[in-house]
Amino acid sequence: MADGVVRPGTPVYSDRVPAEAEGDTGDPDVVRDLVPARRDGRRDGRNGKRRNRRWLTPSTSRAEKARALRGLGVLGGLSGLLVALLVLPTACAAGVGARDASDWFRAEPDGLTTSGVPQRSRILAADGRTIATFFYQNRVDVPMSKIAPVLRIAVLAIEDSRFYNHGAIDAQGTLRALASNLGSGQVTQGGSGITQQYVKNLLLTQADTAAERAAAKEISAARKIRELRYAVAIEKRYTKDEILRRYLNIAYYGDGAYGIEAASRHYFSKHAAELSLSEAALLAGIIRYPYAYDPTRHPGAARERRNVVLHRMAELGWIDHAAADATARLPIRLNVDDVKSGCVTSAAPFFCDYVQREIQTNPVFGPTPAAREKLLKRGGLTIRTTMDPVAQRAAQRAVDGHVPPRNSAHKAAAEAMVQPGTGEIKAMVVDRALGPDKERGKTWINFAADASHGSSIGMQAGSTFKVFTLAAALDQGMPFGTRLMAPREFTAVGYRNCKGQRVGDASKPLRNSADGEGGKRFSLVTGTHHSVNTFFLALEKEVGLCETVKMAEKLGMRQASGKPLEQYPSFTLGFNPVSPLRLAAAYAAFGARGRYCEPVAIREIRDASGRKLKVPPRKCRQAVDRGVADAVNYVLSGVLTKGTAQGMGLGRDAAGKTGTVDDFSAAWFAGYTPDLAAAVWVGDPRGGYRYPMDGLCMDGRCYGSVFGATIPAPIWQQSMLGALSGTGPGSFHRPPSEYFSKGTGEDKVKLPDVRGLKLREAVAKLREAGLKVQVRQPVESREYPKGTVAEMSPDPGSVEPGDTVELRVSKGPGPGGDGQPPVPPTFPPTFPPPADPGRQAPA
Template sequence: MLQKLGQLFGVAVAAGVLVAALVAPLLGGIGITARNVATGFLNMPSELETPPPPERSIIYDVEGGVIAEVYDQNRELVELDEIAPIMQEAIIAIEDSRFYEHGGLDVMGTFRAALRTIAGRTQGGSSITQQYVKNVLIESATSQAEQEEARETTLGRKVRELRYAVALEQQMTKDEILEGYLNIAYFGDGAYGAESAAQHFFSVSASELTLGQAATLAGLVRYPELYNPRLNPDQAQDRRDVVLDRMVDTGVITREEAEEAKTEELGLDITMPSNGCVPSKQPFFCDYVIQEIEKNEMFGETETERARWLRTAGLEIHTTLDPDMQAAGQKAVDKWVPRENKSRKVAAEVFLEPGTGAIRVMAQSRNYGPDESKIGETSINFTANADRGGSTGFQAGSTFKAITLAAALDEGLPYSTSFTTGSTITVTGQKSCDGAPLSDWTVSNSSESGSAATHNMVSGTKGSVNTYFARLQKRVGLCDVIRMAENLGVTRADGQSYDNPHTQGNNSFTLGSEEVSPLNVAGAYATFASRGVYCKPQAITRIVDHQSGRTIEIEPECERRLSKDVADGVNYLLQQTFRGGTASGLSIGRPVAGKTGTTDNSASAWFAGYTPNLAGAVFVGDPRGPNQYPLRNVTLGGRYYSVVYGATIPGPIWRDTMVEAVKKLDEKSFAKAPSKFGSTSEPAPPQRNDDADANPAAHQGGVPDVVGLGRGEAVAEIQAAGYQANVSDLRLPSDQPEGTVAVVEPGAGSRLPEGSVVNVFLSRGPSGGGGGGGGFPGGDWGLPGFDSEWGMF
């Protein structure tokens, strides 16, 4: 200890002599002495905190692949033994050849630099320790004033740096100081520290640097931009040769080695930095992870503090994204809804692991970028809620019917709960959650939602019958269905409550008229898959903070929200959609359950489906406004669609993703339908009677010719003939007057069993195409076929 104090005082006296010599001409010989200056020098603040410099954070997928790097400064901290010895020798030779000999003060170098500073010209010459001190002061500055003070070209700054350097030499070993310097120094072109510089300029690690590469990098720290080898290769090569000569002078290398190295080209192999989410292959998931950190108070008191931590702390951020599943999802959305489609439609999907909430897939058919006016580009994550970089949501259509089923089963209603409904009904007497009566609600079966008849939960779900679910919601209670949605994590994407004045009077809740995100819909369906256990969607599993030495483990947030019986009951019903229902043709060769969704006027289309160990939701629509730009008469992926339903595009996206995703998962089966909900049989179909006397219309006149008639008159004639009339929301271009019947299907004269459904399409007037007639329009308008598989619903 006494020896160190003696060394410190000796250095202080030397510093005093130097400072006295420098300031004496300025002070006019007022009697200041070197010892007085030395005493004052020793009394200056000397304790310098040396926190790790800002370092880049890295986001990893579940298999350890890099998703993105995020940083304020492109720096990767390494230990000294991870930096090639020749790099260490090169930096010492050119910056401070007596580094291992002095005590933090290179008297001649400092004297020369100080004289030039007084003359108004900055000059190098500071020891490596002093340069390290300067960089630490700059990097640790927390205000603009501190930044300016650390960078000012004054004698006072030189003296402060020198005092800190002298003290630092007593606290740290030479190797520790050299390691700190090589990690904090700026090498230009956005590369901070030797490791990042080696990777950037030569695509090698710092441990692999050759003599020529090391000399090139060592020459950069004095004037990083002037000697930038990418921009100024001639100046960089000249500077490299200066370093090589200096290494000869210090005895590090021979003259022959230097001359041989001078004959080499710079040999650059530039790796441009990839900061942030734009260059990432999974940009929207990257953005979601960043939002999760910046918006979560567990990572810091303020958003500014959290953002700085993310970009400077050198974090290892381990996430849930599965690269193989993600690749399958991205391929599927790009196939069915290409990113730069002229109709500006978008597909977005998210897949979760039931029982943990782990996000395995988050993809959408857009390039990541800030220019929303550019076709195919957006910075909005359409899978997420608004508070996590998402949109304000989209109406989810009939995917909400699963929520109504859960509410009904939760209240003990059996599968046999039946209603006889027409193609159009009026529901009265519904109340909002505050008890206020709601206005009457008229609801119709759309062309994709099944026929008018007597339905129970099984047939109503299989056919996605709007009128059945309207009646079921009334039976359960609108508010109970709303509360079930919240219970399953399906909240509005804009963060508003379902009880606010804007949404409270929503009669059509069961038909998915609320704006939600695919992430929340997937979370609800994952709850069914996990037999009633809801898990909050999770993107991050672990964060390693190397600077603080702590590791943050993030466990799944799960709790039971449904009984097993209720979840199993819903699972049974949603399996039926693949068995002759609206999801026919979307099976993947293992047990699946799910639900299509199409909103009014085909504003948007959805599909949500799952296996017992993977759940996903897909949305397709127009972010400019689905109602203003519906999914009608669009061409996507080289295919023309007159109208898009849930099973037309969203279903195949889900299927194509799921087929690939489940390859790495064990095949599991759903539990059997709980006996407590009774029989799983569908209602008996309308009685068929082939006796001409019993039903003359079935054999004699068949379907009446109602083309050109008004809606009411046409319906009356069809019903009088012994059939049910289903008037579609879809209006066709036709020579018939607007609002009259353009087409019926099956066509006029078709002989059907009593009670069969006749689909009626009204005219929207001439629109540049043919129409009319009593036959099914087929390919002229691209309408779906009303076959037994309902494959387009």
């Protein structure tokens, strides 16, 4: 056996083999070599009869005996029918009708197909890890080379030892089984060969309706004749090896395991190629009565049945009696791997649910919902997705850490992560388990996705929608320094939708939310940093409501219900209900310099044969000019360093926007880097306006009023740091110079008059005001003493923060002065302002 091939006449196991020897995984033709006709019915010398009596009579329950006696009657009747069919062509050779009947029986039936055997499908993460498994029947089809030869001969020994020596119908075996069963008083040998059993299983698995399933299982002569006709056709179509392989892959092995590979993984957590003699005999014995011999339910009966198989193998001379005896003394050792179907037990349940719904709802996977469901649960698909396990775990930890699944306030949180430039969904989490909503800490609703992929009707997005008004303004060429008055109250009148209709005229004024301010002028930059509602209402009117809506639509935004965005003046304040996934994809477009990609979760699907299936195409477009996107990135970067989310930076180029919905009914944060974008929602599934987050206390921690920066932004920061750990930082691009035509847009600061001060004092005072200092060549001055500042540029007044002030030191009077040579400055030529570790200048 050095080459792994068992030669004819050579036992598979000898008494030199250890009791727990592993199965030989050699030549797939070994089975045919092991069953020459001369070995059929062989006994072990004078002890053969005693061994038969000892091992072929397991103890049975009263119910099992009754079932066996009923089976004897059926088998007897069908055996008589079988004999009649076999002799029909000869006995009636002279009759034309008989000859026609014989031809009909031997002709291949119409519609005979061997396809449609259910196999389980797997959803895989981007790195190949299994996320979830779907099946009607837990089955993994494998080639003969991946099935241990010891398993093959174990099944042949107990089910059809003459398989390689007879055709589709084994009259000798059937009659012998009938005689044996009548003699023992119970069904110990079957009357159907492996080909017939394969046909019976095939017809049953192909049944789609209750009527078809009943017809496949009914005990009748008509069913038996149909199976026999199919068996004859199968024997003509396939080799014996192929029929055996198909049978091993279709048979039911109990406890939800269909096919030998799934059974091996289920009971022993190993592949079918790795089965030992004991394990192979156990599985082979289960086939006859899967429930009665299920080792997880009836270990005693399963062990006795295993031993029946072992000694049948020895009786046939296919293993040594010593090996059979030694193995029969071993206990049954299981290592059960209980594979569940669906997303409930998945480590990424809501991402899994999203993929499942994508397959069930997208016509690319089938013309009807039933066809798509069948493909997923019967097709043996390998579905490779975009999910990054590192990002998924980071997001789940962050969400669960800040909003625990069973928190005392009944709040919920959801987050979606999208890769800029590809639209690939890298993570999708909800702070709850997937399950019935009536159970605390569970929900069937995927709050991170749209209704089509998660049943959520969406949530109002609040001030995260202001980015679309900002982008529309920048798209119209407004520079950063564009300033508008932001009153404390704003009455929205004069807005028109994209149909030209005047909408939203209201007598009730709109006010700034608690995370904004008003009553003064703001620039595009400072109005965004402080998220001033009245500033954005004024800006929206300036650029046009329709233009703002169109910008959002270009970036993929729509209501979570699938309906178009509603158009009213408060559009910029985020009253439209949307999903975190849609918002993350829109923000990702800014990180990709204006390239928007529809969210995508599936990279590739292959069927059971390895053939690639069509998947939804990736849809990307340049939605926004690159310069506009770069300008948006410049403005939103400041939100993390000096705006409403100050201190939420990542230590790399990043940008984002907070969102607080009216009356603290919900809170959001959406942010991104050039490499990853994410949107976080926190709210109450019972209704945000009914259960607002004003004065929120949760699990012993009180937050007061919850803004976008209170809980969502820390979730975003933690999840992004985890998802991006170990990756190199990308960089934003500097916006086009025209956006700086009116300055940086930062708030003006007072430039103090430092003339007459010592240079060191002047530098300190200017740096304290947040200004840069550059010292030029000294100048002669009669007005200012030598060593003091004689000139400054610009002149005292208002400048933008970070501007550079040029200073010239007096070297005293010129000719006719004190006659002393000029003293060169003792300081470096440039004095930058104090370092701001949180500020990130665009590259």
